[in-house]
Amino acid sequence: MTHPVSPLARPFPDLPAISGVTPRVARARYKDWDRCDLSFVELAPGTAVAGVTTTSKCPSPEVEWCRSALHQERARALVVSAGNANAFTGGRGRAAVEMVVNTVSTQLNCSVDEVFVSATGVIGVPLPQDKARTGLEAAFIAEPCSWRDLTDAIGTTDTFAKAATTSAMIGDCRVELVGVIKGSGMIAPDMATMLGYIFTDAAIAPALLQQMLSAANRQSFGCITVDSDTSTSDTVLAFATGQAQHALLETMGSPGADAFAAALADLCRQLAHLVVRDGEGASKFIEIRVTGAVSDESAHRIALSIANSPLVKTAIAGEDANWGRVVMAVGKAGEPAERDLLSIRFGGVEVAAQGVVIEGYDEAPVTAHLKGSEILVEADIGLGSGRATVWTCDLTHGYISINADYRS
C-alpha cells in the first residue's frame, strides 16, 4: 500500500464473526516486504461453495483450479497469495497450485477439490513453492485473525481495506454475510472481476448459491470498470457454512431464499462499489445510468462505452460538464442510437436534449455537482425501455503515476 489512500475510501466496517469460518494469515514473503501475504481460511465441513471467474482467455492456473473444483460444490479451505499472480506461468504455475492444495488437503484431511486458491500480483512469475510452503506452515499454527487482518493480507496495490456486511432473515433465523475484496486496477466488466470472498453461515444448496451469486454478479461486479482492462485472475467465491439454524435453502422457492438472494446482491454491490472507490488514481465515484435503449443489454453496452471513455473520465476529473464527450461515447458504442432523440443529464440536470444543448440551462447546480466526489451521469437514448447502470471512476494523473511506475 505505497500509494496515498484513495480520497473515496470508506472506513473499514464492523464485521460479525461467521460461524464455521476461521481465517489465519502469515508471511510467505512473495515480495520483499514485511507484511502478511498468505491467507488461509478454514471452513467447516459441509460448507457450500459457488464462484464466478474471469472471462479472460488467458486465466491463471488458480482460476482453472477453482473452476474445476467448483464442480464438487463443497469447500474446506481458501488460500490466497498476494504479490504474485502466478498467471501465464505454464507447468511450473500449475505445479505450485498442486503443491498448495495437496499441502492443505493433508493438513485438513480433506479432498484436494475442497481447497480453493487465488493469487494476485505480478503476471508471469511462477509462484515460488518454497515461499508458499513456508507461508502455509506458518498459517497452520497461527492464531485465528480478524477480518481486517485477512483483508489487508489479500491486498496488493489497494489503498484501503475493503469489506462489507449485511444480514438476512430466513424464517426467524438471522443469517450473516461478510465479504472481503481486493482490487484497484485491471478492473473491467463482463467477468467475475478481482478477488472477492463472501462468507455466510446460511445453509444453502450449492446449486442455489451459484444461481444467486451469478445473478448478483451480473448486477454488481459485471457493472464496474476502472480501466477497461480484464484481469487474468479475477475470482469471486461465496462460502456458506450452513451453521445457522434454519431449514436448508434448496431452491428459489424455499422460504427465505428471496431475502437471502437480495442480501447477497446487496453485499456484492457494496463490494463492487468499494473496488471502484479504490480505482487507481480515482478522485470521483461515477454512476452512469442509461435509459431508453432498445434493450437492457444495449443499455449496458452504451453505459460501458461511456464509463470506459478516457475523454469522459478525464473531463469529469477536470470537473467539466463536457456532455459532448458523452455524446461521442454513445455514438461509438455500436448500439442503436439517434442523435436527435438523445438527452443527457449531469447531477439530475438536463443539459442536452433532442440533438441540441438546452438553451440557458442552469449551470450552477451542474458545476457544484461536478465539484463533488459522487457524480451522476444520465443518458436517455429515446428509443425504447432498455436500462442499465454501471459504476466507474475518473481518470487522473494518479492512474498514470501508479501504472507507469509499477515494475514487474
Add this chain to the structure above:
Amino acid sequence: MTHPVSPLARPFPDLPAISGVTPRVARARYKDWDRCDLSFVELAPGTAVAGVTTTSKCPSPEVEWCRSALHQERARALVVSAGNANAFTGGRGRAAVEMVVNTVSTQLNCSVDEVFVSATGVIGVPLPQDKARTGLEAAFIAEPCSWRDLTDAIGTTDTFAKAATTSAMIGDCRVELVGVIKGSGMIAPDMATMLGYIFTDAAIAPALLQQMLSAANRQSFGCITVDSDTSTSDTVLAFATGQAQHALLETMGSPGADAFAAALADLCRQLAHLVVRDGEGASKFIEIRVTGAVSDESAHRIALSIANSPLVKTAIAGEDANWGRVVMAVGKAGEPAERDLLSIRFGGVEVAAQGVVIEGYDEAPVTAHLKGSEILVEADIGLGSGRATVWTCDLTHGYISINADYRS
C-alpha cells in the same frame, strides 16, 4: 497549439503543387484566437471525390452532408472550420451547413452537392453563421496559400502540422498526391477517423477512387488508436482533379491503377502514422504486430485490445517490458487464444513463449529498445495464420493534462 510540440513530431515536408487545387485560408474567429481557422479549397471542374466517414451513431451534420454529397462523385470546393465541431447541434447545426454550402455554390456557380464541408472542435455549440460567413467572404478574396498554411488552419489541439506526399507513374505520366491531416485525441479505429484531405492531379473515375480509398483506409486510419474514443466528425476525403495528362483510370485493370492504389495506400499510412505521432501526450510511437490468430480479423481485434489497453500503454510509457499486461490484453480480447501457445516479443526479442517467460532472456536489448521512442510489440497467438498490425502511442501524464483541462 497551446501544448508542447510532440516529441514524436516530424518536420513538415516539401509538398508539390497539385494542378487544379487552390487553397485559401481566413479568420472566422470561431474561438477567441488570432489565427486562420477557416479553410477554403477550390477544385477544378470535374474533380472526382471519394470519402470515408465516422462510424459514430451520432455524426455531425458536416459528416451527414458529405455522405450525401459523395453520391454525386464530383467536388468543386472543400470548406473546413476549426474550433467548432458543430456536432450534436440539431437543426441549427444543419442550417449552418446549408448556409456554408449555399454561399460557396453561389460564389463558384456550382451545385451545392459539389461543396464538401468539415468542422472540428468543441461538440454541442452550433457553428455561428455570422462568423462562418465573414470567414468565407474573406477567403474568397484571399491570395492562394501554401500547404503549410492550409494544414495549420485545419488544426485544433494538434501540436505540429501534419502532411505527406508521394507520387505514382501512370504509364509515363507522373501524378502527385498530397495529404494534409489533423487529429490528436478522440482517435480510434473502425472508422475513417479525424479530418484528412488528399489531393491528386490524377484522372480517375470516382467509383474507382472510392474503392482505392476504402481499401487504403482499412490498412491505415482503420489501424490506429490514440485513446479508443471515436469522434463524431471523422472524415477523410480524396480529391482527384484529373489535370494530369494520362488516360482516365476507370477500373483496377486500367494501366497504372495498381501503382496509384499503392501510392494512395502509402500516403494514407504516412498520414495515419503522423496522427499517432501527435497523439495527446504521446512520448512513444508503438507498433503492435499480431500473428498466428485464427483470422486477420481476429488478429486485428487482438491487436486493438493490446493497443487500447491503458495498462499496456502506461507500462510502455514507464519503459517497462511488462509482457504480463500484453497477456492480459490478449486474454480480454474475446478472440480465440490459448495461453500455452502464446509468445510475446519486445523489439524483436522473445520474452515469453508457450505459457512461460523465457528463462534468462537477454534483458539488455529489451530495456534499450523500450528507452527509445519507436516501440515494437509482437504477439504470436499460435493458432493460425491471421495477422494484423496497428499503431498507437503510450499513455502519459500529458494525456491527462490535455484532457482534464480542456473546457467546453
